[in-house]
Amino acid sequence: MTVRVEIAIVGAGFAGIGMALALLRDGRESFVLLERGDSVGGTWRDNTYPGVACDVPSHLYGFADHPHPDWSRVFAPGAEIHRYLADVADRAGVTDRTRLRTGMTGARWDRDSSTWRVSTSDGDTVIADALAIACGRLTEPLIPEITGLETFPGPLFHSARWDHSVPVAGRRIAVVGTGASAVQLVPELVRRGAHVTLFQRTPAWIVPRGERAYSSAERRRFAEHPETLADLRATLYAEGEARFASRSGDAAAADLARGTA
Numbered sequence: 001m002t003v004r005v006e007i008a009i010v011g012a013g014f015a016g017i018g019m020a021l022a023l024l025r026d027g028r029e030s031f032v033l034l035e036r037g038d039s040v041g042g043t044w045r046d047n048t049y050p051g052v053a054c055d056v057p058s059h060l061y062g063f064a065d066h067p068h069p070d071w072s073r074v075f076a077p078g079a080e081i082h083r084y085l086a087d088v089a090d091r092a093g094v095t096d097r098t099r100l101r102t103g104m105t106g107a108r109w110d111r112d113s114s115t116w117r118v119s120t121s122d123g124d125t126v127i128a129d130a131l132a133i134a135c136g137r138l139t140e141p142l143i144p145e146i147t148g149l150e151t152f153p154g155p156l157f158h159s160a161r162w163d164h165s166v167p168v169a170g171r172r173i174a175v176v177g178t179g180a181s182a183v184q185l186v187p188e189l190v191r192r193g194a195h196v197t198l199f200q201r202t203p204a205w206i207v208p209r210g211e212r213a214y215s216s217a218e219r220r221r222f223a224e225h226p227e228t229l230a231d232l233r234a235t236l237y238a239e240g241e242a243r244f245a246s247r248s249g250d251a252a253a254a255d256l257a258r259g260t261a
Contacts, residue, residue: 001124007031008118008128010104011135012094013042017085019132020094021063032128033094034120036103040089042136044082047181049162051188052078055180055209059229060236063088067229069222073213107131144176159185169193178204 006028009016012035023031039045054061058071061081066088072080089095103121110117118126141158143149149156155166159181171194175182178200189196214222222229 003032003124003126005030005032005126005128007130007132008116008126009033009132009134010118011035011042011133011139012037012040012089012098012100013044013134013136014085015136016040016042016132016134017089017094018063019134020097021065021088021092024092024094025065029097031097032126033098034102034104034118034126035098035100036121038101039082039086040095040098040100041082041085043138043160044078044085047078047160047162048164049159049181049185050168050192051184052181053184054078054081055184056240057236059233060240064233066092067222067226067233069226069229070219071214073211075209075211146176171195172197174199178202 007023007030009019009031010033012033016033016035017040020031020033023029033040037045053073054075057074058076058081059067061076062068062084068084076084086095089098099120101122102124104118105121106119108117109115113127114129116126116128116131118128118131120126138160141160143156143158155163157163157166168189169192173189173194174197175186175189176199178198182198183204183206186196186198222232
């Protein structure tokens with residue numbers, strides 16, 4: 001089967017859904033999202049490791065024109081974000097334009113017709129005037145090439161493909177890396193009774209993030225007073241922008257973050 005649209009979007013995570021929302025706001029409805037997974041959500045569908053959560057405040061992380069007053073915590077758990085994305089896609093009409101379990105297997109630019117010919121995993125062809133790649137840069141987990149891994153007799157997997165059939169209580173678990181996932185994962189493994197050894201190459205700076213649950217009164221106020229929620233998002237945005245220099249290599253800002261300025 002051949003499908004003809006103006007725009008083909010590859011990936012139905014935050015980026016793909018966000019692009020679809022922008023197209024709909026602009027009155028452009030001739031598009032399709034190709035998603036190889038069995039639901040929308042991208043990284044929040046794939047990552048289910050213990051402790052997975054947002055590392056940006058929840059009310060800043062969502063779409064500005066789709067506020068969610070009912071986030072349970074300042075930094076929402078991953079499953080909650082996954083549900084939010086599915087709900088936004090449903091309510092906005094994005095789901096109806098999404099083809100699940102359909103990956104892009106190839107794309108060729110046809111000069112004569114000035115269109116993309118996109119082949120899919122189900123054998124169909126999508127012809128589009130424009131092609132938007134929104135599959136993310138961390139789509140495929142990478143297991144490092146470490147001598148001896150191939151003979152390790154125990155369970156071995158990437159955090160992005162967590163094996164929930166493996167019990168952690170009382171087990172000796174080695175975690176390689178101290179990125180954002182490890183910061184969330186390691187404390188949760190310890191809380192669940194694992195004996196964790198952490199291997200890190202470069203120590204990371206860690207500061208208190210002010211994580212807590214939102215009270216029912218706060219969530220009710222956000223729902224009943226949208227302007228309060230909008231003000232909170234604006235404040236969180238301004239705080240994030242103010243800290244950008246410390247994350248981009250600015251030496252003076254980094255010293256300030258360390259408390260050595």
